[in-house]
Amino acid sequence: MKIYSGPLSMFGAKAEIALHEKGIPFELEMVPFEMKTLYEPKHPEVLRVNPKRQVPVLIDGDLEIFDSTQIFEYLESLKRDPALWPSEPKARARARLLEHKSDEVYFPHIVRLMSDPKAPGAHDAAARFYEEMERTLGTAEWLAGPYTYADIAFYMAQLFGDRMGAPIPVSHAKVHAWRDRMSARPAVQKVAGAMGRYLLSIGRKLPPFMAKLGLPA
Ligand SMILES: N[C@@H](CCC(=O)N[C@@H](CS)C(=O)NCC(=O)O)C(=O)O
Structure with a gap:
């Protein structure tokens, strides 16, 4: 299994964390990324697989998918244990909704802060x-x-919220x-x-909470 991600891709990081939690071995390729040019030029495999031209992309033999939430769903059906969705239907629906809200309700505001603080x-x-x-x-x-994919999604999203001046x-x-x-996992x-x-490595400061990851604050 291979994942294409970027060094600052919060969506790619979601997929990577889930793969580690599931204990599924994978190869990681970081696509070209720089603060000035961002993801341009796009990696050819990303362009080939994802019409949205975004990472993460996952390739597993003849399966080629994109989008972190789609990747979560594949991982969950591929390896049930450890489960990362609740089993009870309503609890599962609530967890899925929370994962969705983190990506699609909260995070878009953080994306806006990236261009206008x-x-x-x-x-x-x-x-x-x-x-x-x-x-x-x-x-x-x-x-x-x-512990579910909803925790993984919001942890990564809030990391960027903190970096963009909207700390908890x-x-x-x-x-x-x-x-x-979360930081202890x-x-x-x-x-x-x-x-x-x-x-x-690119001279950026870290939010203080990242010291809990064993990094200098
Ligand atoms: N909904 C997608 C969002 C993916 C996404 O926004 N990826 C960003 C990096 S974190 C990207 O590739 N951006 C480049 C672009 O949109 O041109 C997911 O969950 O994977």
Whole structure:
């Protein structure tokens, strides 16, 4: 199995973390990426497989798919254990919705902050999402019952939220404790740690919470 990702691809990192959590061996190819030119020129395999011209792309023999959430679904049906979706139908639907909201409701505001640090409404929208996650956690360890793809998705998305000036408020103690639990997972340390080392190598500062990944703050 081969994954095409980018050194700063939060969507690629989602797929990589899931592969490590499942214990599925894979080859990782980082496509060309630079802060100035971003993903241009696009990797030929990405162009061939994904009409959206984006990473991550996964190739497993004659299967060629793209999109981190599609990759999650393939991994879950390929290797059930450890399960990364809850088994009960409503719990599973809620977990899937949360994974979707993290990518498609929260993260687009963070993307807007990448080009405009004062993007109207973006900070407020991020703050509302953090409040929702604080409420969602309640007394639980993970966002959607057991540890799931929803945790992986929001961990990677909030990493970029923090980098883009929309950190989780200190008052949200439950989300902070959840993030520490996430940062302690070997799969997360491996993937988010590599992203942190890449950021340091290009002279970028890391959000302080990334020190929990064994990186300098
Ligand atoms: N919904 C897609 C989003 C993928 C995506 O936005 N990938 C970014 C990198 S994180 C990309 O390849 N951007 C280059 C572009 O859009 O031209 C997923 O979940 O995989």
